[in-house]
Amino acid sequence: MKNPLAPETVSRNKYIAIVYQFQYADSSPGVEGMQGESVDKAIRVLEKLGHRLTPQRVLVTKIILENVKNHPTFKEIHKLASENLPRLGVSTTYTIMKMLEEAGLIRTFEIDGETHIDSPEPHVNLYCEDTGKIIDLDEPEILETLINTLRQKGVNDPAPIVIIKARCNNTSTN
Numbered sequence: 763m764k765n766p767l768a769p770e771t772v773s774r775n776k777y778i779a780i781v782y783q784f785q786y787a788d789s790s791p792g793v794e795g796m797q798g799e800s801v802d803k804a805i806r807v808l809e810k811l812g813h814r815l816t817p818q819r820v821l822v823t824k825i826i827l828e829n830v831k832n833h834p835t836f837k838e839i840h841k842l843a844s845e846n847l848p849r850l851g852v853s854t855t856y857t858i859m860k861m862l863e864e865a866g867l868i869r870t871f872e873i874d875g876e877t878h879i880d881s882p883e884p885h886v887n888l889y890c891e892d893t894g895k896i897i898d899l900d901e902p903e904i905l906e907t908l909i910n911t912l913r914q915k916g917v918n919d920p921a922p923i924v925i926i927k928a929r930c931n932n933t934s935t936n
C-alpha cells in the first residue's frame with residue numbers, strides 16, 4: 763500500500779530552536795516497525811489491558827500504527843480512517859488515540875496547535891518549518907549525549923520527547 767504520509771528527506775543544517783518536552787512513559791511493549799505482526803502484537807497488548815476491541819477500534823489502531831513513523835497529525839488519521847469508516851466521529855478517533863498512548867504504543871506531541879503521533883522508542887524528531895515534515899534522527903549518539911546531559915541536570919527520563927525545529931529550504935548563498 764502506498765503511504766500518502768511518507769516524509770521527504772530534509773537537510774540537517776540551520777537548527778534554529780530546540781524544544782524539549784518530557785514525558786514519563788516508563789515501559790513500552792517494544793512494538794516497532796508497525797506492520798503486520800507488530801500491529802497484531804499491539805492489538806494483543808490492548809486486549810491484555812482489558813480494552814474491548816470493536817472492528818472500528820481495530821481498524822483505527824491499525825491506521826495509526828501503520829503510519830506512526832510519519833508522525834501523522836490527529837486530523838490526518840481521522841481523515842484516513844474516515845475513508846473506510848465514513849461515520850467515524852472525531853471524539854471516537856481521539857479516544858482510540860488516547861487508548862494507544864496510555865498503553866505505551868504511541869506518544870503524542872504538539873506543534874503549532876496540531877497533535878502529532880509519534881513512536882514510543884527514544885529518538886530525536888526533526889521538524890522542518892518550511893514543509894511541516896517531521897523525520898526521525900535515529901543516530902544513537904545524539905540521543906545518548908542528550909540523555910546523559912539531562913541526567914546531569916537531574917532529569918532521569920530515558921525517552922524524552924525531543925523536537926528540533928529547523929528550516930530545511932533555506933536558500934542562503936553564503
Ligand SMILES: [Zn+2]
Nearest residue numbers: 880881887898
Ligand atoms: Zn518521531
